[in-house]
Every structure is written in C-alpha cells, then in structure tokens.
Amino acid sequence: MTDRAEKPRLAVFKFTSCSGCQLPFLNMETEILDLAESIEVAYFAMAGASQPGPYDLAFVEGGISCQEDARRIRKVREESRILVAIGNCAVYGGPQALRNFLPLEELKRAVYPQPELIHCFPTCQGIADYVSVDGFLNGCPVDHGHLQDYIVSVMLGKAPEVSTRSVCLECKMKENVCLIVAEGVACMGVLTGSGCGALCPSFDRGCYGCFGPSADPNLKSFANLCRELGLTEEEIHRKFRYIVNNAEAFREEAERHVPQPVES
Amino acid sequence: MVLQGQAGENAVVGRDAFDEILARLQERGYAVYGTVNEKGTGIFRPLGGAGELSLRCTGGTLPPKYLWYPPSETMFTYDRQSGALRSEIEPVKQAVFGIRPCDVHALLALDEVFLGGDYPDPYYRARREDLPLVVFNCVESGDTCFCSSMGTGPGLDHDYDLLITELDRPGRFLLEVGSGLGGELVRDLRAEVARDEDYQVKHRRLEDAAANARTTLETEDLPRLMSEGHGHPYWREISDKCFGCANCTSVCPTCYCADIFDETDFSLTETRRKRRWSWCFLMEFGAVHGGNFRERRIDRLRQFMQHKLNFSVGQYGRFHCVGCGRCIVWCPANIDIAQTGRTIRGDA
Ligand code: SF4
Ligand code: SF4
Ligand code: SF4
Numbered sequence: 001m002t003d004r005a006e007k008p009r010l011a012v013f014k015f016t017s018c019s020g021c022q023l024p025f026l027n028m029e030t031e032i033l034d035l036a037e038s039i040e041v042a043y044f045a046m047a048g049a050s051q052p053g054p055y056d057l058a059f060v061e062g063g064i065s066c067q068e069d070a071r072r073i074r075k076v077r078e079e080s081r082i083l084v085a086i087g088n089c090a091v092y093g094g095p096q097a098l099r100n101f102l103p104l105e106e107l108k109r110a111v112y113p114q115p116e117l118i119h120c121f122p123t124c125q126g127i128a129d130y131v132s133v134d135g136f137l138n139g140c141p142v143d144h145g146h147l148q149d150y151i152v153s154v155m156l157g158k159a160p161e162v163s164t165r166s167v168c169l170e171c172k173m174k175e176n177v178c179l180i181v182a183e184g185v186a187c188m189g190v191l192t193g194s195g196c197g198a199l200c201p202s203f204d205r206g207c208y209g210c211f212g213p214s215a216d217p218n219l220k221s222f223a224n225l226c227r228e229l230g231l232t233e234e235e236i237h238r239k240f241r242y243i244v245n246n247a248e249a250f251r252e253e254a255e256r257h258v259p260q261p262v263e264s
Numbered sequence: 265m266v267l268q269g270q271a272g273e274n275a276v277v278g279r280d281a282f283d284e285i286l287a288r289l290q291e292r293g294y295a296v297y298g299t300v301n302e303k304g305t306g307i308f309r310p311l312g313g314a315g316e317l318s319l320r321c322t323g324g325t326l327p328p329k330y331l332w333y334p335p336s337e338t339m340f341t342y343d344r345q346s347g348a349l350r351s352e353i354e355p356v357k358q359a360v361f362g363i364r365p366c367d368v369h370a371l372l373a374l375d376e377v378f379l380g381g382d383y384p385d386p387y388y389r390a391r392r393e394d395l396p397l398v399v400f401n402c403v404e405s406g407d408t409c410f411c412s413s414m415g416t417g418p419g420l421d422h423d424y425d426l427l428i429t430e431l432d433r434p435g436r437f438l439l440e441v442g443s444g445l446g447g448e449l450v451r452d453l454r455a456e457v458a459r460d461e462d463y464q465v466k467h468r469r470l471e472d473a474a475a476n477a478r479t480t481l482e483t484e485d486l487p488r489l490m491s492e493g494h495g496h497p498y499w500r501e502i503s504d505k506c507f508g509c510a511n512c513t514s515v516c517p518t519c520y521c522a523d524i525f526d527e528t529d530f531s532l533t534e535t536r537r538k539r540r541w542s543w544c545f546l547m548e549f550g551a552v553h554g555g556n557f558r559e560r561r562i563d564r565l566r567q568f569m570q571h572k573l574n575f576s577v578g579q580y581g582r583f584h585c586v587g588c589g590r591c592i593v594w595c596p597a598n599i600d601i602a603q604t605g606r607t608i609r610g611d612a
C-alpha cells in the first residue's frame with residue numbers, strides 16, 4: 001500500500017441472510033493474503049475479527065427483518081465511511097422477502113410450534129429502506145469479481161465499475177445456444193443483470209434472475225413471450241416471486257399476473 | 265495433375281485435400297479454427313482434424329471476429345511502484361478454415377476501422393497481419409442470410425488464400441489459389457484439372473444460392489431512406505418487443521465498439537488497462553458525466569440498426585451489415601434487421 005499512510009479498515013456484517021455472500025471473501029484464498037497486506041480486516045465475524053469501528057469500508061450482507069436488525073444497521077451506518085449492500089438480501093430483502101406478500105401471523109403459525117416467540121417485522125427489506133447506502137452489489141450470491149473491484153477501487157480512490165450488462169452477454173461469450181431461441185424456455189437472462197457468468201443457461205436451465213433486474217428490463221415483452229411459450233398467468237407470477245422477489249420491477253410485474261391466495 | 269503452388273491456379277479436389285491443407289497450416293505454426301457442428305449450430309473452434317468441419321453455412325453463435333478482435337484483452341500493464349508501462353504485443357498466428365464470404369467482408373470492414381487512418385490499432389494488427397483464410401463459398405444460403413442483398417456473398421472473388429466451392433457432387437470441390445501462401449498450402453497436391461464445366465457448375469450454384477435467398481433487403485438508396493425513416497412507427501413497434509439484451513450486437517461480425525477499464529490486484533502493485541467489447545445497446549454505453557445520451561431503448565435499437573444500414577456508409581463507404589443473419593437468428597424477441605430495413609423503405 002503506497003498511496004496511503006494507514007491501511008483502510010474493512011468490515012463485513014451479516015443481517016438476515018444465509019451467509020452465502022460472505023463466502024466469496026473466504027474463497028479468495030491467495031488474493032486474501034494480498035488483501036491482508038493492504039487492508040485491515042477489522043470486523044468479520046466469520047473470519048474471527050471483531051474490532052470496534054469506525055470502518056472505512058463496510059460490506060453488509062442480509063436484509064432488515066426485525067427491530068434488532070434495524071437498530072444495528074443504523075449503528076453500522078454511523079460507524080462506516082462507505083457502506084455497501086452485497087447480495088440479494090441486503091439489496092432487495094432476499095428470498096425471505098417472500099413473506100412480505102403473505103399475512104405474517106398465519107405464516108408464523110404455519111412454520112413455528114411456538115409462534116408467539118417470533119418477534120419480527122411484517123416485511124424483510126433491503127438495507128437502503130433504513131439507512132443511506134453508498135453502493136449496491138447484486139447477486140445471490142454476490143460475485144467475487146465485483147467485490148474485488150469494489151475493494152480495489154476504494155483503495156485507489158476511484159469509481160468502481162458497475163456493469164449493467166444482461167446475463168445474455170455472458171451467455172453469448174460462452175457460446176451457449178440461446179434457450180429462448182432454441183428450446184422455447186422462458187429464460188430470464190434477458191431481464192437480469194450479469195455477474196454469475198450465465199451459470200444456469202450454461203447447464204440448459206433458464207436464468208432464475210438471481211442478480212435482479214438489469215438496467216432497463218422490458219417486463220411487458222417478457223410476459224408476452226412467456227404467454228407465447230405457453231406459461232399460465234400463475235406461472236408468470238411465480239417467475240417474479242422467486243429468488244429476487246422484492247426488487248421493485250419484479251415485484252410489480254408479479255402483481256400484474258394474478259397472485260394466488262395462500263392456503264393457511 | 266499436380267498443383268504447382270502458384271497464385272491463380274485452380275483444380276478439382278476431394279475432401280482428403282482438406283486434411284493436407286489443415287496439416288500444412290498447423291506445421292507452419294498456425295492455430296487453425298473452423299466451424300464445428302455443436303449444439304445444433306456451427307461454432308468456431310480450434311480444429312483437430314478437417315473431418316470436424318461443418319460444410320453447411322450455419323452462421324453459428326459468435327462470429328470468428330473474436331480471433332482478430334478478442335472479447336477482452338490487456339492493452340498494457342502499469343507498474344504502480346516504478347510507474348513503468350509495459351505492453352506486450354506479440355504477433356499471433358491464427359488461420360480460419362472455412363470462413364464464409366460474409367465474414368471475410370466483415371473482416372475487411374474491421375480492417376478499415378482498426379487499420380485505416382493515421383493511428384492503426386497495434387493489437388488488431390498483431391492478429392491480422394498473418395491470418396491465412398481458407399474460404400468456403402456458400403452454395404446454399406441459410407434461412408436468415410441476406411449476403412446476396414448486401415453484396416457480400418454467397419461467393420467471394422478477392423482476399424482469400426484458398427477458395428473452395430462445392431461442385432455438383434458431394435466431395436468434389438473447386439479449389440482456387442489466391443496467394444503465394446495459399447499456393448504453399450497446396451503445392452504438389454494431386455488433383456483433377458478444373459474444366460470449364462466445373463466453373464459453370466460453380467457459377468450456377470452461387471447464382472442459385474443468391475436467387476433462393478429467403479431473406480432479402482433492397483439496398484438501393486437505403487441510407488437516405490433510413491434517414492428519412494428515423495421517425496417511422498415501426499421503430500416503436502419493435503422497441504416495445506426488444507429486451508435491450510444486446511444479443512444482436514454481441515454476435516455481429518462488424519461491431520467494433522469497446523469499453524476501456526483498469527484492473528488492479530489486491531496487492532496494488534500492478535494495473536492492467538484492458539478493453540472489452542461493448543455495444544451501443546447497453547445502458548452503460550451512453551452513460552456520461554451528468555446523464556445518459558441514449559436512455560430510451562428505442563434510441564439504442566435505432567442506433568444499432570442505423571449504424572449498420574445507414575451511418576456506416578457515410579463513415580466508411582460500405583454497409584457494416586454484411587447480411588450474415590446472426591442478429592436475426594439469436595434475437596429472443598424475433599426482431600429482424602432485414603425486415604426493419606424493408607419496412608422502413610416501404611418494401612415490406
Ligand atoms: S439462454 Fe437466456 S441468458 Fe442465454 S442468451 Fe438466451 S435468454 Fe439470454
Ligand atoms: S437481440 Fe433482439 S431483443 Fe435483444 S437487444 Fe437485440 S433486438 Fe433487442
Ligand atoms: S447487423 Fe446482423 S445481419 Fe448484419 S452483419 Fe451484423 S449480425 Fe449480421
């Protein structure tokens with residue numbers, strides 16, 4: 001680290017989530033040694049670091065789902081110069097935001113033997129609903145390359161690259177044959193931001209939309225395509241009520257296709 | 265007869281000649297690429313043997329452009345301690361076996377973009393200077409090919425090292441030598457003398473392929489008509505369907521736009537300046553300080569098609585649509601540039 005006298009202090013926090021977005025840090029293996037030279041990992045529970053703030057750069061995984069989360073994210077915000085939401089949960093609320101669309105008390109009774117012990121908000125939201133956020137890295141999980149670029153950019157004091165490319169472009173670079181064109185599969189790659197390397201289409205699975213809506217998704221045209229491919233309104237609804245269900249564009253599109261009443 | 269190995273020679277050969285040509289390219293140190301049937305289409309791959317080659321015109325997914333203009337490449341590295349810049353531009357030896365006339369025209373269009381003018385691109389040049397082309401003429405057009413409309417096929421009569429046309433019987437090919445290197449690749453090869461009838465068959469097959477093209481676009485006065493049709497309601501109709509996914513531009517053999525960015529490791533010792541393909545269809549393409557100059561999908565779609573069917577003529581004196589049909593095949597919304605051209609000019 002030549003550009004700065006002191007090493008920047010990095011923190012990684014977890015809220016309501018599966019912890020999967022912290023794994024890309026641990027999977028950096030050799031790079032992590034270089035990283036440790038140039039940066040101080042001050043807080044990262046999974047890696048055993050738990051020093052107090054302030055922090056120069058904080059990555060937050062997980063959505064805000066209860067009073068304790070809400071209190072803690074405000075504290076993290078106060079202690080962090082740059083605060084970045086990583087992954088579907090911190091950005092949009094995560095798969096667990098599916099509960100936002102159902103009556104909470106019924107859900108508690110359906111899942112827990114002692115529902116009265118569960119104290120949570122009726123919705124799970126991305127952290128930007130509670131605090132101001134400086135950057136968003138989508139994905140379920142977040143992409144290691146995006147993380148690396150963000151950290152290095154902060155250390156160099158430059159703007160990170162934030163690509164708005166669709167999954168289709170990663171798919172094309174792998175020379176996959178398009179599933180919509182060749183197989184009539186309603187692949188969501190045309191609506192979804194890149195980062196996964198077109199993982200599912202490379203295994204002949206239509207994209208599930210993990211990285212959330214791309215820069216200018218044409219949802220109406222996609223719904224028409226789904227109908228032409230024989231999907232029912234309910235099936236179209238479910239495509240948008242899936243992994244990334246609480247991104248505004250996907251949430252609203254789901255509402256346009258007959259939500260089904262839940263059985264309790 | 266035995267081929268002397270001179271430019272301008274010709275002969276009739278069988279498929280076994282392909283093995284010999286391929287072997288000689290490989291002996292000379294070329295990495296040889298050709299279209300291989302895979303996943304129901306033709307994909308450009310490094311060739312093991314000539315038997316893998318697909319003889320049908322299939323277009324494939326990515327055009328062979330990636331060989332001379334890779335999707336992503338390092339331009340130079342910058343040592344952050346010493347401030348030294350290092351650029352390693354090594355000549356690359358690649359060859360294409362079975363490139364089609366439309367893709368050769370696309371290559372010539374890129375030559376003008378990258379090598380024309382006062383500042384030739386050294387990265388492109390390193391891949392372009394030694395690039396033998398064994399061309400297959402198309403005796404049958406694919407469903408979405410409109411090379412005959414764009415004047416880029418189905419036959420080629422320039423810029424080849426070897427030119428191969430399938431004759432009336434499968435396994436009989438007219439071989440034409442276009443350069444000294446092409447000659448070396450076939451010197452001493454046993455072959456039949458090409459007779460007038462063989463040439464007649466060649467011309468008839470190419471004429472038939474053009475006449476039977478299932479996709480067409482009249483290019484007479486097209487740039488002017490496209491300019492006048494800037495506000496045509498058809499743009500709205502197709503942009504309502506368009507996903508803005510950029511699949512179309514990503515498979516286009518003449519798209520040349522790039523994005524330049526820096527990549528630095530965690531150690532912060534070295535920065536690589538890279539460029540990668542980028543396209544006017546991306547939102548990020550028009551993102552500049554303070555806004556975006558092409559925020560609406562309709563404008564991005566129109567830019568792509570206008571560049572191909574209109575602006576390129578003003579810029580370079582030729583259409584940058586070579587009629588390969590790839591953007592039509594791979595558009596998940598069934599948007600068709602030839603149909604658009606016909607509609608705008610009032611022929612549809
Ligand atoms: S398979 Fe899916 S991700 Fe791949 S190009 Fe087709 S629509 Fe896009
Ligand atoms: S491939 Fe089709 S849908 Fe995708 S951006 Fe191009 S024209 Fe639009
Ligand atoms: S615009 Fe379409 S048809 Fe024309 S050269 Fe490009 S990919 Fe081929």
Ligand code: SF4
Nearest residue numbers: 519520521543544571
């Ligand atoms: S169509 Fe767009 S991406 Fe392709 S060369 Fe033209 S401006 Fe560039």
